[in-house]
Amino acid sequence: GMPVLIAATGGTARHSLVLDHALRPLFAHLRAVVVPTGVYAASEDWGAEGLDERIERAGGELAALMTGIARVPEHAGRSPEPVPFDQLLAALNQLPVRTQALPATEL
Template sequence: MTRLVVVSAGLSNPSSTRLLADRLTTAALDRLPGAEVTHVELRDLAHAIADNLLTGFPSGELAEAVAAVAQADALVVVTPVFSASYSGLFKSFFDVLDPGTLEGTPVLLAATAGTPRHSLVLDHALRPLFSYLRAVPVPTGVFAAAEDFASPELAARVERAAGELADAVTRRPRPHAVDPFADVTPFAELLG
């Protein structure tokens, strides 16, 4: 079964960021029937993310979210735009992931803002971030300004990006699960 994780960094409830995430999820599910979807709402994890940055390990719901992302076959990530880039909460969540967590994972990039002036955030902030994390961003990113939500152009971008994500998932070889405790050296042997 395909595991799709949707990470949304909207700060209000309801938020245009979550609205876009839901539209992208629906379009992706149309192309990935039977996929299991996990929603990660970063607003609810803000304190745990800050604690993780200070302590070095996730706990509770954040640990569950990190595990879901690590096991995902694909991600849909959506952030509001602040100061011409992704939000600090969004970046902080991806900062707490272990190196290599997203390696080879297809990712659909999306962002929301009040005006179209911020549309370059997809290629100037999000794409470099996920390339650095060795994820595989799909070619079409989706940006939505406030006035875009009723436009047929947004619907067309959502459909195109969801199709690209589904194609990337079906072409991606499934990694073999590695048990990190399968080959443990006994403590007595380490001391010897």
């Protein structure tokens, strides 16, 4: 999928929840590769300390994904095919069995 950087601005910090609870799942559904760092800036964040560092970190993550996009396989981000239950059970039978004597109890 295509790399995406999620960024938004809004009136209060409470609106920042939209990044992780609405936009990130939406882009994941669309098979986009979302950078880990989302950037949200409330009104009081403009010019405040830390905003430029978050922007630089997110931009660096996006740049790293963009330069490596040719190496991202098409199936990245997709769930693997489920393993049939009988194969899971057969694999359990292949595990070494550790036996341990249990103490006898009197009823």
